Amino acid sequence: MFRHLRASDERFKSVDFHEGLNLVVADTTKESTETDTRNGAGKSGLIEVLHFLLGAKFERRKSFLGKEELRHIDFQLDLDWPTLSGQSLQVRRSLEKPNDIYLYPDITGSRLAPEGRRRVALTEWQQLIERDLFSIPNERRGISARSMLSLFMRRVGSNAFNEPIRTWPQQTLAEAGANLAYLLGLDWQLASKYRELATRESTRRQLSAATKDPVWGKIVGRSSELRGQISDVQQRVNELENQVSSFRVVPEYERLQTRADEIDQRIRHMRNEDVVDRRNLIDLEAAMQDVSDPDIDYLERVYADLGVSLPESVTRRYDEVRDFHASVVRNRRNYLETEASAVRERLAGREAERVQLGEEQSRLLRTLNEGGALDALTALQQALAHERALLESLRNRFEAAQTLEASGAEIKAERAQVENQMRADLVERDRIIDEISVRFREYALRLYGSDRSAYLAIEPTASYLKLLPHIASKDSRGIGNMVMFCFDLTVAVTAHRADRGPDFLVHDSHLFDGVDERQVARALELASEVADTEGMQYIATINSDDLAKAETAGARLQYSVIPPRLTDAYEDGGLFGFRFG
Template sequence: MLRRLSADDPRFRTVDFRPGLNLLVAETRPGAAKTDSRNGTGKSSLVELLHFTLGSRPLKGSLPTRPGIRNTLFTLWMDWPGQDDGIGVSRRGAQPGIVLTDLAGADDGGLFAFRHAREMPLPEWTAWIESDLFRLPPDHPGVSGRALLSLLVRRVGSHAFNDPVRTYPQQSAAEAAANLAYLLGLDWRLASGYRDLAAREATRKQLRSAMNDPTWNQVVGTTADLRGKIIVAEGDVERLRREVAEFRVVPAYEELQRRADELDQKVRSLPEQDVIDRRNLADLRRAVDEANDPDTAYVDAVYRELGVTLPDRVHQSFEDVRGFHASIVRNRRRYLADEITETEARIAERERERARLGAQLTETLTALREGGALDGLTALQQLLAQKQAALEALRKQHETAQFVEASQREITAKRVELQEAVELDLEERGEQTREATWLFSQFARRLYGQDRDAYLTIRAGTSSLEITAHVDSRDSVGINKMVIFCLDLTAAVIAHRHGRGPDFLVHDSHLFDGVDDRQVTEALALASEVAAEEGLQYVVTFNSDKLQRARLGGFDPSPYLIEPRLNDTFDDGGLFGFRF
């Protein structure tokens, strides 16, 4: 049960709770005009602060984060399983992610137990609520402690009084039904299965709508196209895997590469030198052919025809000259022969060099071709990783395309299968459905008379487990609000009886807006009786004038009034003790 709500701001008016019915009343100050409002007294703020200390995540601009109180530390003391002295939990709007807990330490057998404060992150606190207050298992998809608290502590700011099952307008029917099913003792796992189907159907609709976009095939494609791309990508990956497996790292790869370049340059330069030497060789051979002994016989013939007889001395001179020229020709032939021999030797040597360099180049290139540098292996491995990632992306796209192209019959079949499973489970859980229906009927008939039909319909719908409350009433004013009252009281009683929920239920005064005075009177009397019988705590805020009409109807609220008494005094009459 809730014990106390306080704050470290001395102006805040501490609220002390008690077992059973708790009435927090907002009174009208003496002399107030009929047009004065009590909306700012703090009735709804009490509910918001309870939610805040019990783990809600405040939105920007919500009550705990407002400038006037964001640094105020609010503390809720409450009963807690395994803690005889209860537990205190504190939070401030300026640090919404931090929760301070104050609880008793383990009794070591000494004279005194001890208490200790602990700071914990908000998710850990909500996990405590789920495991200790609601006994949720570690794995509880579709059901959460915060959603369950929103059924037991409804907030007008979330429009929680608009629908008996939903606690906020955007909540899906499947999620809302799953949480209520847990409190009522039904199979909440089956109920949350609708949520998974709804998510799948929504995704399918979005993707099906996207398929109408011309860019769809560019982003996802069809299953047929993607199958072809996957086959090619798998071949590329397999080829690269083999290359990586067969890759041989050459330690001096860069040196071999430089050596291959040098050998290639040398091999390329040899033909140029051959061309020059072969041209020179042709010139040398032509020069040898042209190097002949001089012919002087024509000189004597010319002089004889002229009738001139040359003396022997002259003939001797010609012989000397002829011998000299013959010597020159011999020397030239010898020189040319030596040059030809050297040139032919150079050409032959280059031919041998070419063969040798070619063999070295072939050996070097083979080493380069069969292996590579470590950088080359790394680059090859990176390329393989990229190809593998691309292949995986194609497979994901193929799965998406398959999902989108799958027939609606698959989802329909699963929906039918789930409906059958839920219907079968409801039959097997007849005791739980009877308990919930009977309690709700008794509560509603207490408010509207025993001759009125009032019952719960629990069945497997097409999109959610359908829990519908029926109250036959000729007077429909406020009927929906009292349906919520009866359903909440039913869920709180059953959950507490079977250890699936805490022992408190909280309602804001807005629940009774538009409700006839007779039903308000009966609701308060019923709540006080049920709370006493079931060991529950029912906290409700009220305006004094509506409570006065209930008093006139036969309900005495005096034993259930709790402090403080709120009023519309401008300065300090509200819950916070000041205006902000």
């Protein structure tokens, strides 16, 4: 239950709530003229502030509270909280920093000291509301506590009074049906499948239209082609993951790599030198074979054949020449043999060096093959991240392609299956549905008597779980609003009894527009009785003339009126105490 509502601006009119029926009245003043209006008194603004404090998203340019004059105001709400025994929870939220919510005491379940306020983000506050006010399980899809709160506190600005089931025009019937199924104790998980099917059908239609575009059609692709691409990329991802997991960073990797390159260049250079030396060795060996002593003996034979006798001096000179030539040949042969030996030594030396360098090169290559440099590991990780992103993109495209290729008949068949499952489940929950229907009919009969037929029909369709509250009428707006009143009261009581919803229900004065004063009186009396019986709180904003008419019709409501009494005084009569915007 709400207890106290206040603001940091002293002009704001604080509100103190109590159990049972709470009426916030907008009155006229003695100075009021025909041009004055109570539409700016702050009746709807009160509900907007309550929503703001209970986790509504805040868009400054769209919200009623987004006016510049309100920017520096903090609001605080004290309310009973299910997890606190005998102590109220204080919720504080600022229009200047709407994403920060301050709670006291700390209800987050953290190990922080409970002293002082606990600041939580908006999303965490919404999760706490889901957990404690609505007992929504962690594993939930298709239902929302914020959407449910819009049933317990309907907003005029969201057109929540257009119909009982939906609280804003863009809300799908499938989503509304899933939320109501949860509050009424039905199979909300089954009801939420309608929403999933509706989303799939909407996506299929959009993609089907988009594929007619030549560029977008290539982006989506065909599922058969994408499946092959996914398999290929997945293989690359697996290989890269194995490389990264087995990668070993080698210290001084660059130095080792440089040394390995130097060895390779040295071996190549020695091979070139070997080629030159082997050619030189061949030439030297050939030259040694061609080297021989000069033969001058044939001269004596030639002269003897001619009958010429050479003197001894000439013969001696021949011997000297022969000795000289023999010395030259001997020296050349020695030189050639020395050069050949040097070449052979160089070849042998390089071969030994090559063996040594080869062993060193093998060790370096083994080290380099077993690991790599840190930048190589980084490159591998970047490649892996790229392939993973590509894989995720392909999977998204694959899902989109599958959705696109799914035929309308397939979705239609699934809708029929959900409808049959929902129908079977409702049969099993027949007792619960009877209790809900009887409760709604009881409330409707309290307002209109037994002459009108009244019922709450719950039945599955192919698209959503249909809930149809009905009171027989001739399309009267006033009766339509009372249908909404009975429906909201039925949902609130049913949810509260099962600990699936809060113990309060708030209605704006717009709900009573066009309603006969007798029905207004009966509705407020009924709300008061139900709130007292169920241990709940019913809050309604109402204009003073409607209140007077209800009291004339026999309702005793003065004791339910709570301060402040709002007026149509232009400057300071409204809830905020000053005019803005």
